[in-house]
Amino acid sequence: MHVVIMGCGRVGASLATALQRLDHTVAVVDKNALAFHRLGRDFHGRQITGNGFDRDVLIEAGIEKAAAFAAVSNGDNSNIVAARVARETFGVEHVVARIYDPKRAEVYQRLGIPTVATVPWTTDRFLRMLLPEGVATAWREPSGTVAVLQLPLHEGWVGCKVTELEEATGSRVAFIMRFGNGILPTPKTVIQADDTVYVAALSGTVTDVTESARQAPEESH
Incomplete structure (x- = not known):
């Protein structure tokens, strides 16, 4: 072309x-x-x-x-x-x-x-190289306000609904990679072992979101 x-x-x-x-x-x-x-x-x-x-x-x-x-x-x-x-x-x-x-x-x-x-x-590209895996954003909308990032999940989240993860982290689950396929979650979607979870979060909350996801859920499921 x-x-x-x-x-x-x-x-x-x-x-x-x-x-x-x-x-x-x-x-x-x-x-x-x-x-x-x-x-x-x-x-x-x-x-x-x-x-x-x-x-x-x-x-x-x-x-x-x-x-x-x-x-x-x-x-x-x-x-x-x-x-x-x-x-x-x-x-x-x-x-x-x-x-x-x-x-x-x-x-x-x-x-x-x-x-x-x-x-x-450019900032995001540097962050991907400088920060530990799972912390840097995978995408950011043009204004830089909202970021999409891969969450480093504690194993305790397996078996929990995505709504519980959203409530605990203050983010929204955007999509999940499961067995090599992308899925759009519903409120009933349950996190499975080996899921890769991507969430949307306000840029200023990224650190808090990732730290919350690294912690085990407060209640057992």
Whole structure:
């Protein structure tokens, strides 16, 4: 497929070369022609100097036949404007914008523009590497308020209902991985041995939630 990328910084250049390795055609747009040096000599895609939200520039980049558009410049406003032009003017199916401000990311998600909130995403990646297994978040919504994490459960929770775990930890069980399959729990779902339980929790409560899950239930079941 054909992909148009706005922004030839480190992320844009890396994304462009990765897509080319996967045999996709790529066009990269950047206001600074010198930025294209990051692509290297092996890059064979189109390099267009100009604003990525300019209609004529996008047409030159092949936006009319593009299946995907990525706005990864260093400006939130430029990224979201370009993403909306790609989606609303040219009808590109797959559009994503990099956003530094998590509050803006939440707003743009509501507008139907998928976003990558750089700071929260990067923070989570570091947490996964720094913290013990089961503590770091598996996913965080764009505003950074709600996190989904794998709970390190005490063995005493086996045989308990998910509602009991939710009440004890102050979280919501989002899904359970059981025998390699994901299941959506109901209030009657009982935790089984070898279940991997993922919960949704407010970001500021993650430590308390995980500590509660590590403890045995107060009552035996």
